[in-house]
Amino acid sequence: MSAHTHVDGQLPHEPEKATLEGRNKVLGFWLFLGGETVLFGTLFAAFLALRNQVGDGNPTSQELFDLGLVGLATFILLTSSLTSVFSIQAMHKNQVKPMLIWLAVTVLLGASFLGLEIYEFFHYVHMGHGYTTSAFSSSFYTLVGFHGAHVAFGVTWITILIFQVLKKGLNTVTAPKLYVAGMYWHFIDVVWVFIFTVVYLMGKVA
Amino acid sequence: MAGNHSTSEHQGGRHKVEGPQKHIIAYIFSLVLTLLAFTMVAAGEINTMFTYILLLVMAGIQVYIQMAFWMHMKDRGHMYATVGILTGVFVVFTMVVMAEYWVWW
Numbered sequence: 001m002s003a004h005t006h007v008d009g010q011l012p013h014e015p016e017k018a019t020l021e022g023r024n025k026v027l028g029f030w031l032f033l034g035g036e037t038v039l040f041g042t043l044f045a046a047f048l049a050l051r052n053q054v055g056d057g058n059p060t061s062q063e064l065f066d067l068g069l070v071g072l073a074t075f076i077l078l079t080s081s082l083t084s085v086f087s088i089q090a091m092h093k094n095q096v097k098p099m100l101i102w103l104a105v106t107v108l109l110g111a112s113f114l115g116l117e118i119y120e121f122f123h124y125v126h127m128g129h130g131y132t133t134s135a136f137s138s139s140f141y142t143l144v145g146f147h148g149a150h151v152a153f154g155v156t157w158i159t160i161l162i163f164q165v166l167k168k169g170l171n172t173v174t175a176p177k178l179y180v181a182g183m184y185w186h187f188i189d190v191v192w193v194f195i196f197t198v199v200y201l202m203g204k205v206a
Numbered sequence: 207m208a209g210n211h212s213t214s215e216h217q218g219g220r221h222k223v224e225g226p227q228k229h230i231i232a233y234i235f236s237l238v239l240t241l242l243a244f245t246m247v248a249a250g251e252i253n254t255m256f257t258y259i260l261l262l263v264m265a266g267i268q269v270y271i272q273m274a275f276w277m278h279m280k281d282r283g284h285m286y287a288t289v290g291i292l293t294g295v296f297v298v299f300t301m302v303v304m305a306e307y308w309v310w311w
Contacts, residue, residue, distance in 0.1 A: 027286055034290035041298025045305035071244050078240065082233045085276050086226060186277045190269050196240075197265040201247045205257050 011094045015175035022176035029180045040191050043143040053135035061203030070200045073116045080109035081189040088182045096170050103162050110155040117148045232271050239264045
């Protein structure tokens, strides 16, 4: 079907839902997120089952985790969720430049989160917490690393979208992509809320 | 097919453009919850079970904020989204209970 445009050439109020294709994209993405929930759920379940299986002399969660670093990462990711909301709000007002700036800020924050995580993993390996050290370490790296991989994908995706909008402009074809990428970014933060709660905070208490 | 526009376009022309205030409040609220969770664990005074429950409740509230306000789930037309996510959550819940109570039984 053809892209929908208003008579005056203006973008409709919610450009991501102005075409059937756009609406289907959003709906399909929700179903995808349902599947992602299951995916992360299995990793969480595996981690919960194995988190105390440390073995003799290997580092435990209490010895490893540094709440300051995790707190900073949480703050960065939460802020990036807000900047991503701002970009979608700018999109709804058809303000392309502020939208792109907020998207770029989101990408930068996501990249700094990744940087912190890489530093964190590097530090852990240095402390003798490798991928195959214990059942705890394997399930930890699989769960947290998978989330990190999602952040890396999101950073790449949003960066590509920024360039696409620069090239093709904001219209009823590009708007659903931006909206869906925003949903993905919030979902990453949702998963992180559970990671910092279940993995780090509960691991520190245990 | 082409006439299948979203309802929001036909609500009498004037659209309410929402400001950033609501989202900034949600952000600050999430920050406070995060800070509370971290301080509670850093202080480490309260008993473990109680801390766990409180942490999970605070995480639940944060996730609700993200999904309802920032992913627009509270808006109309998100029935399938809710069904999709809740189905996922149901499967996850089953698996987590299985892992926690069955594996080391």
